[in-house]
Amino acid sequence: MSVDIRRPISMARRWGPRALVVGALALFSTASSAAEPVKLGLMLPYTGTYAALGEAITNGLKLAIEQSGNRLGGREVEYVVVDSEANPGKAPQNMNRLVVGDKADVIIGPVHSGVAMGMLKVARQEGALMIIPNAGLNVATRQLCAPNIFRTSFSAWQTAYPMGQMAYDRGFRKVVTIAWKYSFGTESLEAFEESFKAAGGEVVKQILTPFPEVEFQSYLTEIASLKPDAVFAFYAGGGAVKFVKDYAAAGLKDSIPLMGSGFLTDGTLKAQGDAATGVLTTLHYADGLDNPTNTAFRKAYADAYGTQADIYAVQGYDTGLLLVKAFAAVNGATDDQKALIAAMEGAWIDSPRGAWIFSKAHNPIQPVYLREVQNGANVVLRVAGEAVNDPATGCAMAE
Structure with missing residues (x-):
């Protein structure tokens, strides 16, 4: 049985006023750095147990950006890659390298929740813009939520x-x-x-x-x-x-x-x-979801990488879609972080998993599916939750 999920799309209407604010901010943004590439710092596992997950997230991210002409807001893109090794002990040092040393405009990572704790501490201290494409620890968008921290995956x-x-x-x-x-x-x-x-x-x-x-x-x-x-x-x-x-x-x-x-x-x-x-x-995903975005995504991913997409590829892809939308809204400018954050907050993501938006805590409000293993595949039986929103307990932004 296939399920075509479109109803969550209507939620995007609530973001209308915010979208107007973003547009106004963009008019006054200066694209002084437009000639320079947008620098994306990737802190994901590329060796060890979780290497396949890091690779899938990276592939999905790059696919979304390639589909937008390899540009974000008209600017070229430079990737600065650090192997997290899924090692929490190395997380603060690696994060500092990307934020302070490499001066990345946006940090994307990690997979491992223990690594996320070290990254979150630095992101909060330095005010660095961080997008979590996997790690599901609840506190990231609860007690440790912050305006500069977003998650495109899920909470536990x-x-x-x-x-x-x-x-x-x-x-x-x-x-x-x-x-x-x-x-x-x-x-x-x-x-x-x-x-x-x-x-x-x-x-x-x-x-x-x-x-x-x-x-x-x-x-x-x-x-x-x-x-x-x-x-x-x-x-x-x-x-x-x-x-x-x-x-x-x-x-x-x-x-x-x-x-x-x-x-x-x-x-x-x-x-x-x-x-x-x-x-x-x-x-929040199943391979056989029957919606046009998922069909197109799975074909494009298979054509580009010679393998089938999984949930991790989807989360990387959605991170790329978020960046494409947000940078377009501010005309590629990164000197006004508040405008970029507002653009991210107001983004509506037409995802392979089904359309979603951000909660006030910067966690996806998204569909979740009940699946059953049949003939070696996770088959969708029904929608378990149409717009599942984490409670965001302890997040001041959500109060």
């Missing part, structure tokens, strides 16, 4: 909260939750539990496993003894492959349905094989 809350109601609607009343014991894992379980309890369900046990260990047998034995209606899990990458395969091998797949945020089955299906069939997930 957004990818898990909608599943609570979906689980209840499918008749599940008692659920066990399980995840790696680190921030994104615990935030995902908390978001699911918040929604599931509000609908009337009960989480009978929360299980946190050591990160990054992938020995699950004892936990699966405990789940079997608890006999819940279903299990909600957060794992990603190799951990997701191992968990889903072990879950099926333990004989739980047919008796206790498995659910999770979309990272449980995104980029992992080939390795999981038949073990993943029937797994339910919620995420």
Whole structure:
């Protein structure tokens, strides 16, 4: 079943007055640096476990800018690339290099939430314009939100909260939750539990496993003894492959349905094989979304890079679309950061995932989909949330 999502587009009307302000600011902006390239600092992983994610984000970003003539607001583009190595310890130094040393106009990164914490500290201190194309730690657009910080991906809350109601609607009343014991894992379980309890369900046990260990047998034995209606899990990458395969091998797949945020089955299906069939997930994208933007994007990406796009490529692409729109609104000028920020705040993104806009906390207000693994693909069953907006708890800009 395919789903054509267009209804969130109407939300763009609320940004009309802001768009007028941006236009006025642009008239008074000076393009003194127009002859110089716009300098984009990329701080993403290009080696190690997350290298494929960094590459996909970079490819998507460059594709969007190439489709705009390789220019932002009429200016050429220069990329300054730093390998984050997904190493939180190196994040402040690398961020300082891009902001102070290379004087990048915009910093794009990271993938890893631990790296994001180090980057956010420097961005807030230096007032550097930063766009997060993946890291989903809630605090980035909650307690640590700032006018110069934007996120084009998701919060941990957004990818898990909608599943609570979906689980209840499918008749599940008692659920066990399980995840790696680190921030994104615990935030995902908390978001699911918040929604599931509000609908009337009960989480009978929360299980946190050591990160990054992938020995699950004892936990699966405990789940079997608890006999819940279903299990909600957060794992990603190799951990997701191992968990889903072990879950099926333990004989739980047919008796206790498995659910999770979309990272449980995104980029992992080939390795999981038949073990993943029937797994339910919620995420802000699915390969087969039936909308013209997604169709055109997937063809262009495959033609350019010889591989299929994934959620990370989409998030990179949307970052590029945001930059194209914002720089066009200020005629390429970067000397008035307030005008550029206002242009970004007012952007409406016609994304492959479905149209979205920014919340007051600079996080996407976006559709989230309920998906089921069928024949080796994440198939969209329905819209789990049409315009899912993170609560932005603790963000002064959202108050």
